[in-house]
Amino acid sequence: MSVRLKLTLSYTGFLMVAGVLLLAAVWLFLLRYVPDRAMLSVPSTSGTLSAGVFPIRSKLLQVFAPRAAAVFGFLLVFGLVGGWILAGRMLAPLTRITEATRLATTRSLSHRIRLPGRKDEFRELADAFDAMLERLEVHVAGQQRFAANASHELRTPLAISKALLDVARTDPTQDTGEVIERLRVVNTRAIDLTEALLLLSRAEQWSFTPEHVDLSLLAEEATETLLPLAEKHGTTIETSGDITPTLGSRTLLLQLTTNLVQNAIVHNLPEQGSVWVHTGVRPDGVVLTVENTGARLTPQLVSTLTEPFQRGSERIRTDHAGVGLGLAIVETITHAHDGTLTLTPRSEGGLRVTVELPATEPDSGRTEPGPRSGPGPGPGSAR
Numbered sequence: 001m002s003v004r005l006k007l008t009l010s011y012t013g014f015l016m017v018a019g020v021l022l023l024a025a026v027w028l029f030l031l032r033y034v035p036d037r038a039m040l041s042v043p044s045t046s047g048t049l050s051a052g053v054f055p056i057r058s059k060l061l062q063v064f065a066p067r068a069a070a071v072f073g074f075l076l077v078f079g080l081v082g083g084w085i086l087a088g089r090m091l092a093p094l095t096r097i098t099e100a101t102r103l104a105t106t107r108s109l110s111h112r113i114r115l116p117g118r119k120d121e122f123r124e125l126a127d128a129f130d131a132m133l134e135r136l137e138v139h140v141a142g143q144q145r146f147a148a149n150a151s152h153e154l155r156t157p158l159a160i161s162k163a164l165l166d167v168a169r170t171d172p173t174q175d176t177g178e179v180i181e182r183l184r185v186v187n188t189r190a191i192d193l194t195e196a197l198l199l200l201s202r203a204e205q206w207s208f209t210p211e212h213v214d215l216s217l218l219a220e221e222a223t224e225t226l227l228p229l230a231e232k233h234g235t236t237i238e239t240s241g242d243i244t245p246t247l248g249s250r251t252l253l254l255q256l257t258t259n260l261v262q263n264a265i266v267h268n269l270p271e272q273g274s275v276w277v278h279t280g281v282r283p284d285g286v287v288l289t290v291e292n293t294g295a296r297l298t299p300q301l302v303s304t305l306t307e308p309f310q311r312g313s314e315r316i317r318t319d320h321a322g323v324g325l326g327l328a329i330v331e332t333i334t335h336a337h338d339g340t341l342t343l344t345p346r347s348e349g350g351l352r353v354t355v356e357l358p359a360t361e362p363d364s365g366r367t368e369p370g371p372r373s374g375p376g377p378g379p380g381s382a383r
Contacts, residue, residue, distance in 0.1 A: 011083030093122035109137035208249035215244040241279030244286035264292035294350035
């Protein structure tokens, strides 16, 4: 049975029950106030009045029963027809939602319900469905662009490796050491790109056990790890701020901080650049801010920097330029921790990146980070 038929039968059944109760109430009223029999004086053939006993209730029942049956028949027909029409009008929004769902299953995510009328339960359901379709459309489009860009980025080092091997095979005078060195560089880039893609995939799964983390300690650890890179680029790093306790994955948040600091070092002035790393506490969360000097950036360019493989060409150096996933990884990790990421171009040149995460009470058992047991995040993951 369809929902419309069920609603029709429900309306009809309710109407019939109400009719039965109404007629029963009328009948009980009549039984209470109408006597069973009554003495009536009727004229005889001789012109005189004679008294007789007449059964009033039985006569009343004979008159009442056919009319009650007619009323029941009318209520049945009226309930079925009216219930069918009312059920159709009530379920019309669901028909539009069902049609939109069918279109969505055929990968047509651009369709929207846009249900008119007052805001009721169906309108809220339709609006929520439209919002879900919009998010899905954006997500699918992003995934398609990401897959295409990732395929292109992975194909490039493989094509270069094949070309180098073909040259080495056809040209016996080619310096083998030079070919091996170039192959090593290309292979390193491919490994960095693959590791960045795996990290981005793990971050998008949002599966980790939350623990107490202090962003200020992670900032110090990332700064200390990247200090040799900063010295190589002639960049100074200043770290300041307060204790910033939050809940999350220490590994992912350290990767986030490292990516931001490394990004600020690499995409900086050619010499005498500066990086400022600051942590602070706000009423509604904790904040990590990384700023750097550099070329002037337009708001349009900055708005694209979190897209995978979308690089600002004027900000890329020849070394440690990354694989174009640094800020994409930062954005994914931020969202996985229910935070917000904000990129703002500095008026003096360079970029200001702000990560705001939910705050928590400091862990009383917190200790300073000890020596690292393994290698830190590779420079290839920075944007």
